[in-house]
Amino acid sequence: MTLTRRTVIGAAVAGAGSLAAGTPAQAFRPRAAVRPPALRPGDRVRVIAPAGVPDTRLARGIEILESFGLVVEPGEHLYDRYGYLAGTDEARLADLNAAFTDPGVRGVFAARGGYGTQRILDGLDLAAVRRDPRVFVGFSDLTALIGRLWRDARLVGFYGPMVNWTDSRTGPVEIESLRAAIMTTAPIVLTRDPAEPSAAVEVPGTATGTLLGGNLTMLQTSLGTGDLPDLRDAILLFEDTDEGPYSYDRMLTQLRRAGILERVAGIAIGQFTNASGGTGQWTAAQAVQDRVGDLGVPVLGGLRVGHGTGQLTVPLGTPATIDTAAGTLTVRAGVRE
Template sequence: MGGDPANAEPVTEARGPALHPPALKPGDRVRVVAPAYPGDGRLVRGQQILESFGLVVEYGEHVYDQCGYLAGTDADRLADLNAAFRDPGVRCVFGARGGYGTQRVIDGLDVAAARRDPKVFIGFSDLTVLHAKLWRSARLVSLYGPLATWTDTRTGPDSVESMRKALMTTDPIVIARDPAEPSSAVNLPGKGSGVASGPLLGGNLTMIETSVGCGEFPNLDGAIFLFEDTGEAPYSYDRMLTQLRRTGALHRIAGVAIGQFNAAGDGSSGWTAAQAVTDRLTDLGVPVLGGLRIGHGNGQLTVPIGAKATIDTVAGTLTVEPAVR
């Protein structure tokens, strides 16, 4: 059931300016696809929210399929993904659910279709590798935000409005440090003013780290490196950041924006996640801003991946240019 390497596009890195898809407007079609785990009953709520924006929601053929823990075979999941990017009537490709599985099909993504007809892509977690592939191979700016399997107790009104603005307006996105977030304890000014700018790249730390050496791994030179994770102990953050450091991936970053440390434990066995991350990042000498409600925790907000961003550790803000035009 594995993907066919012969159908994979050769590893290339796109050059030139970023591609910004058109902002969505009422009446636009949104295709929900499941490149990882299958959709479930929470899609009903996700559809209701998108329809409240005036959008028309449809589903990939295999969203509810199940093959083990995956939403159908690799071939079927990839077919749904490519069909969405190839359909000129679809203006947004929306991830149904995370979990695991996107890496199994990512090499077969029709990058040429994404370049030819830029459209909004939104999702997070396991779908981090799709954001990275779209940026590296098509220079397409995408949105790191909630999945269509929507849970109101985790992603409430603030999350809904953040997603709507990111999808349908050209307003800059500003996210303020939340002192209640465990990652807010990581706040490093670096060697200068505490301000840094560059394209915002990254996503889920586990997926970034496991993409090292693969065709979707982004060049982080000059970037604001964004990461978040869930269910990882403090030593896991240490291990993953150490791996990225050893590969040289973090040697020339401009700064770091840190999302949510969800379910990372209380540090009773040693360091907290914030302490472990601080230890791994301090000597890089770049500004680091934690406490951002991006990721798997409550109140998740939506941010562009690939757009120019600025972090200010004194003001406690991440400001990102819009993904859409």
């Protein structure tokens, strides 16, 4: 049976988050999505490291941003190290807030994921974000920051490659995907790649809603915090890396038990990277199909979003449509003129 579920995009979709009405955060939260201005050649952008420590690959990512005509500058503490973190919490938070408060900075790019973003989010200057919205790009551990920016400022974020760049994983097509997402207002269309392990996950149909989500591990660990977006009537996008099939099962089961998945309009699935099960066990795709196949909403897998080769860039926080017959995820531009 083909499932069809159309949702209304507008105030109802962009409405209140899961915090109780009347709380201070709720009082200041905009109701409509905020798309930052598109980046243009000559714009200043800041590279910061809210999580793990970048390495020598950072130079390649900076080179790519400069090839877009952007003026790239490092955060003050970009090259700090504190154990497995890119500097102390105080230093990483200072760079994060400086990037969002400097009026000359029009884009903020995460250097690397890993771990550490959640440790500093409660100190984020959300008033500055609301006052002067700008492009933010990151993925993986930065899912928490993208979620917080959406929940409390309705700022559209960009789920795409970080500046610690690997050409063997993200080549010319992926470079253009990033450029187009942050510098043009053209819609973004991703097509199912049959070679992706998640392509085996499908529930037929079409669905429209606000595209939200990110890394599945980070979505799970954001339960009970201010970082998990309200997924009511949303298209949930998720991906992950280095997780076995049972891990996908466990995380999706927790989201189901928490009542999160019963709210979604549809599900778009990115890359299952380095996911392997034991002999005779389910694959990651089979485990995910078991957990989302009975939700009564369309599910489209096989999208090149995440930690795998060929990672593409998508905005989170704008209207999107999944069409399983066409094998496409079509997303409204995340920036405005």
